[in-house]
Amino acid sequence: MEFLDLITNALVSGVALGSIYALLALGLSITFGVLHIPNVAHPALMIAGAYAVVFANARGLDPIVAALLLTVPFYALGIVFYEFYARAFEKRGRGNTLQSLTLFFGVSLVIEIALVVAFGTDLRSVEVPYVGRSLEFGIVLLPYRFLVPALLAPVVILALWLYMTRTYSGLALRAVAHDDRALSISGVNPVSIKRHAFGIATALAVLAGAALVITGPVDPFAGRVQIGRVFAIVVLAGLGSIPGTLVAAILIGIAEALVTAFLSPSWAPGVAFAILLGTLAIRPSGLFGAR
Amino acid sequence: MSEPIVVIRGVEKWFGGLRALGPVDVDLKPGERLGLIGPNGSGKTTLINCLSGLFVPDKGTIVYDGRDITREPAFRRARMGIARSFQIPRPFTGMTVLENLLVPMDYLGSHERSELERADEVLASVGLAARRDAPAESLSQLELRKLELARALVTEPKVLVADEAMAGLSENEIDDVLALLMRLNDTGVAIIMIEHIMHAVMRFSQRMICLETGRIIAMGTPQDVAQDRQVQKVYFGERAGA
Numbered sequence: 001m002e003f004l005d006l007i008t009n010a011l012v013s014g015v016a017l018g019s020i021y022a023l024l025a026l027g028l029s030i031t032f033g034v035l036h037i038p039n040v041a042h043p044a045l046m047i048a049g050a051y052a053v054v055f056a057n058a059r060g061l062d063p064i065v066a067a068l069l070l071t072v073p074f075y076a077l078g079i080v081f082y083e084f085y086a087r088a089f090e091k092r093g094r095g096n097t098l099q100s101l102t103l104f105f106g107v108s109l110v111i112e113i114a115l116v117v118a119f120g121t122d123l124r125s126v127e128v129p130y131v132g133r134s135l136e137f138g139i140v141l142l143p144y145r146f147l148v149p150a151l152l153a154p155v156v157i158l159a160l161w162l163y164m165t166r167t168y169s170g171l172a173l174r175a176v177a178h179d180d181r182a183l184s185i186s187g188v189n190p191v192s193i194k195r196h197a198f199g200i201a202t203a204l205a206v207l208a209g210a211a212l213v214i215t216g217p218v219d220p221f222a223g224r225v226q227i228g229r230v231f232a233i234v235v236l237a238g239l240g241s242i243p244g245t246l247v248a249a250i251l252i253g254i255a256e257a258l259v260t261a262f263l264s265p266s267w268a269p270g271v272a273f274a275i276l277l278g279t280l281a282i283r284p285s286g287l288f289g290a291r
Numbered sequence: 292m293s294e295p296i297v298v299i300r301g302v303e304k305w306f307g308g309l310r311a312l313g314p315v316d317v318d319l320k321p322g323e324r325l326g327l328i329g330p331n332g333s334g335k336t337t338l339i340n341c342l343s344g345l346f347v348p349d350k351g352t353i354v355y356d357g358r359d360i361t362r363e364p365a366f367r368r369a370r371m372g373i374a375r376s377f378q379i380p381r382p383f384t385g386m387t388v389l390e391n392l393l394v395p396m397d398y399l400g401s402h403e404r405s406e407l408e409r410a411d412e413v414l415a416s417v418g419l420a421a422r423r424d425a426p427a428e429s430l431s432q433l434e435l436r437k438l439e440l441a442r443a444l445v446t447e448p449k450v451l452v453a454d455e456a457m458a459g460l461s462e463n464e465i466d467d468v469l470a471l472l473m474r475l476n477d478t479g480v481a482i483i484m485i486e487h488i489m490h491a492v493m494r495f496s497q498r499m500i501c502l503e504t505g506r507i508i509a510m511g512t513p514q515d516v517a518q519d520r521q522v523q524k525v526y527f528g529e530r531a532g533a
Contacts, residue, residue, distance in 0.1 A: 168397040168406065175383040175394045181345060182381040186395040187369035187446050 018253020043223030049209025067210030078202025149211035238289025302351035326496030374448035
């Protein structure tokens with residue numbers, strides 16, 4: 001009986017965890033998955049978003065409402081960020097993605113240091129009425145601090161997926177990755193599409209930050225443990241696949257929860273890569289990747 | 292005679308120390324059918340890239356509809372009415388045929404008819420209506436060529452460059468694409484055809500230009516150009532004893 005309890009709870013918390021991971025990886029599935037820009041600063045942007053949410057929450061705002069409002073300034077920030085990147089790399093021609101990694105690592109460090117200077121290294125958290133309480137039915141016990149962000153993720157993913165498949169500018173966003181020359185011949189400015197995509201990805205970072213800080217307190221370096229995981233999810237999903245991101249993240253979430261329950265929590269961070277390597281050996285383009 | 296819609300003057304393009312094109316002067320009249328021939332590497336595609344905005348010429352000017360567009364980016368030229376198809380079809384993969392045409396719809400300016408109506412009309416005009424919802428990856432070679440043209444047509448161009456739109460097609464398929472381009476030309480669109488299939492380009496063109504090592508070596512009616520000694524030399528080599 002105890003085994004059944006354990007495995008059921010591991011599965012439920014794994015799905016919840018995976019759903020949250022999907023939200024963390026979503027912005028990256030645009031910048032890296034669609035635009036092929038290795039934005040390793042995404043988790044740091046997410047933590048910056050979490051701090052912005054903490055700041056707003058301390059003034060009485062609900063963290064999710066705060067995050068939704070903050071998507072606007074974060075979108076603008078993403079556009080500035082892309083302009084900076086494009087000026088430094090893309091306008092000098094193609095093939096500079098690898099060098100641009102240094103830029104993104106640098107940005108990542110600058111964000112972390114700025115957070116330390118502004119807020120110190122203490123853990124920060126949000127105050128919401130549901131933290132500390134859990135949903136109980138039968139043998140399943142799921143804390144609301146996991147359940148709420150886990151429910152937010154599919155809504156955001158659905159909205160993004162509808163945008164990418166049902167709107168003309170969403171189609172243009174998908175097209176820019178395939179062929180920006182063919183896109184410009186069609187009358188679309190590829191640079192403005194990429195700028196917009198980066199804005200969306202950065203706006204998603206603040207939603208991810210809110211989800212993260214609801215699940216538990218963060219410090220300025222909390223993004224670091226997420227870097228490997230979010231890249232693994234995006235590659236496992238199949239570059240640029242939005243539904244794939246959710247499936248891949250839930251797979252990894254369940255696997256991590258099972259490993260934590262039955263082996264040891266210290267193995268959990270490695271699980272994402274074990275699954276990634278195993279899948280890529282069979283399907284090199286990921287779960288939902290084209291060809 | 293009407294004013295030319297495209298005026299190319301003294302255009303040159305260099306790659307490193309190599310002059311790939313020019314200097315060339317070309318005029319194109321509204322509604323004209325111009326054939327562009329020449330051996331591989333003679334500068335045809337370079338010239339077209341300069342016209343469509345993928346390259347900025349190192350020298351010379353390009354005027355379209357009375358406006359100097361030498362330095363305008365490709366997307367703005369496409370919106371003004373210069374369209375092209377690529378030699379190797381480049382559909383947007385992971386999308387349907389229809390979606391391929393809808394991609395630029397937010398950026399092409401407003402219109403009285405809906406975007407879907409316009410896209411469907413173009414698909415019907417190139418004979419792809421039945422393949423509307425098929426994934427772009429599933430198209431045959433002929434259908435890919437038609438999609439390539441359809442994507443160019445959705446911008447409602449005044450000038451269309453068809454870059455080897457018939458390469459690799461069978462005789463029947465060539466007739467199919469030629470008829471399509473003729474119908475399009477009947478609606479007033481000027482067409483520049485780059486083609487290696489000589490009988491097709493000769494049948495289609497009102498006027499032909501032959502390029503060789505980046506320069507124009509012959510210009511005139513298809514018959515004149517085909518019989519030009521220099522053109523024959525470029526295409527068939529010097530005949531022994533001739």
